[in-house]
Amino acid sequence: MTETLPKAQRAWVLRRTGKPRDVLQLEEDYQIPVPKNSQILIKVHAVALNPGGWKAFSVPPLSFVHKTPAVPEFDFSGVIAGGTLDGTGYVMGQEVFGISPFEGPNGVMKVGQGALAQYTVAEPATFVAKPSNITHVEAAAFPIAGLTAFVSLVNHGGLKLGDGKRIFVNGGSGGIGSWAVQIAKAYGAYVVTTCSPESQSFVNSLGADGTIDYRSVQPSLSAHLASAYSTSKFDLFFDTVGTDVSALYAASPSYLKPDGIYLDIAGAAHIMDSVYSALTTILGMINRTLRPTFLGGTPRKYLPITFWATSMTNELKESAELLASGKIKAPIDHIYAFEDALQGYDRQMSGRSKGKLIISVSLP
Ligand SMILES: NC(=O)c1ccc[n+]([C@@H]2O[C@H](COP(=O)([O-])OP(=O)(O)OC[C@H]3O[C@@H](n4cnc5c(N)ncnc54)[C@H](OP(=O)(O)O)[C@@H]3O)[C@@H](O)[C@H]2O)c1
Numbered sequence: 243m244t245e246t247l248p249k250a251q252r253a254w255v256l257r258r259t260g261k262p263r264d265v266l267q268l269e270e271d272y273q274i275p276v277p278k279n280s281q282i283l284i285k286v287h288a289v290a291l292n293p294g295g296w297k298a299f300s301v302p303p304l305s306f307v308h309k310t311p312a313v314p315e316f317d318f319s320g321v322i323a324g325g326t327l328d329g330t331g332y333v334m335g336q337e338v339f340g341i342s343p344f345e346g347p348n349g350v351m352k353v354g355q356g357a358l359a360q361y362t363v364a365e366p367a368t369f370v371a372k373p374s375n376i377t378h379v380e381a382a383a384f385p386i387a388g389l390t391a392f393v394s395l396v397n398h399g400g401l402k403l404g405d406g407k408r409i410f411v412n413g414g415s416g417g418i419g420s421w422a423v424q425i426a427k428a429y430g431a432y433v434v435t436t437c438s439p440e441s442q443s444f445v446n447s448l449g450a451d452g453t454i455d456y457r458s459v460q461p462s463l464s465a466h467l468a469s470a471y472s473t474s475k476f477d478l479f480f481d482t483v484g485t486d487v488s489a490l491y492a493a494s495p496s497y498l499k500p501d502g503i504y505l506d507i508a509g510a511a512h513i514m515d516s517v518y519s520a521l522t523t524i525l526g527m528i529n530r531t532l533r534p535t536f537l538g539g540t541p542r543k544y545l546p547i548t549f550w551a552t553s554m555t556n557e558l559k560e561s562a563e564l565l566a567s568g569k570i571k572a573p574i575d576h577i578y579a580f581e582d583a584l585q586g587y588d589r590q591m592s593g594r595s596k597g598k599l600i601i602s603v604s605l606p
Pocket of ligand 1 (some may be wrong): 292293294336386387389411413414415416417418419436437438439441456482483484485506507508511542547548549593594595596597
């Protein structure tokens with residue numbers, strides 16, 4: 243079943259890979275995706291940018307396998323506009339938020355039907371009903387960044403409601419870090435995070451119990467953590483920055499409890515910086531993950547986390563409840579008009595955004 247659709251749609255389209263300003267064009271008559279099999283057609287109201295969005299079509303080796311022409315981006319909030327709804331529990335016009343998957347047979351990399359358009363398609367396993375008391379902008383801000391934080395802390399880190407864990411978030415002002423601080427606080431954890439002086443008040447507003455100015459810490463963050471937290475160690479170290487993993491992990495016995503975990507979501511992001519970076523990143527990850535302590539390995543668990551969002555409905559539903567209850571709130575850096583999406587990419591690529599960058603597609 244499909245509502246009466248226009249003949250074509252407005253969409254940001256790349257017809258070759260490269261940097262956003264070089265390859266993205268706003269097209270006025272792009273085809274509307276036809277949902278296949280279990281896919282559902284979504285009329286998009288708001289989209290969030292993520293670092294993985296532009297990297298997927300700009301930076302080799304990912305960009306070598308990116309399909310073109312393609313509509314980029316993954317995070318959306320919108321309403322159901324078509325597809326086979328029987329047995330899904332959804333109805334036409336229902337408000338939903340989630341992810342147009344990155345990989346897999348219907349993933350954006352493979353079929354090119356991303357979220358930065360008036361219409362997108364997604365599998366029911368990657369979206370959930372939007373709580374009526376949050377806006378499309380707030381809902382779109384959550385999926386990839388919020389789920390990465392949620393899955394890392396709860397599924398991998400074992401965070402449980404009220405267990406009073408002590409958590410360090412490296413990079414509390416970023417898209418992922420700002421959700422991580424809030425999710426950890428909503429679960430009753432004690433949270434310390436790094437941020438710059440410019441991000442201090444923003445991070446305080448998220449509920450962080452302590453902050454460290456990463457720009458002025460001497461002689462290094464790892465040395466500072468080792469001396470400042472040797473008698474009050476953390477249960478989890480959640481690294482969303484990834485630029486100094488080797489030193490931070492090597493020092494982790496000084497600031498992480500014996501059963502503490504170093505959760506790394508950003509180390510692999512630097513694989514694409516250069517060939518040297520790729521080699522050192524891969525070798526470093528293998529070393530940290532596999533080297534036993536009797537051969538000189540660091541006696542703390544190291545978990546590199548890759549988030550693919552193929553089926554995350556339980557985690558999304560639980561997060562939707564946290565959003566609906568107001569225990570976590572969308573941290574919005576800026577909302578851009580659809581026509582101004584390239585400005586959003588400039589800000590995303592600067593690495594200075596505080597919270598999430600949203601593109602308004604057609605807000606009701
Ligand atoms: N593993 C996975 O599955 C997965 C999933 C999604 C994303 N990622 C990766 O995770 C990383 C973080 O993503 P994101 O969306 O949070 O990025 P983001 O929003 O672009 O992060 C920007 C923020 O980082 C802060 N920052 C920069 N350098 C810092 C430092 N040395 N210490 C502390 N904070 C610093 C900046 O604050 P100031 O401007 O105030 O310095 C800014 O607020 C990216 O590399 C991304 O590719 C991984």
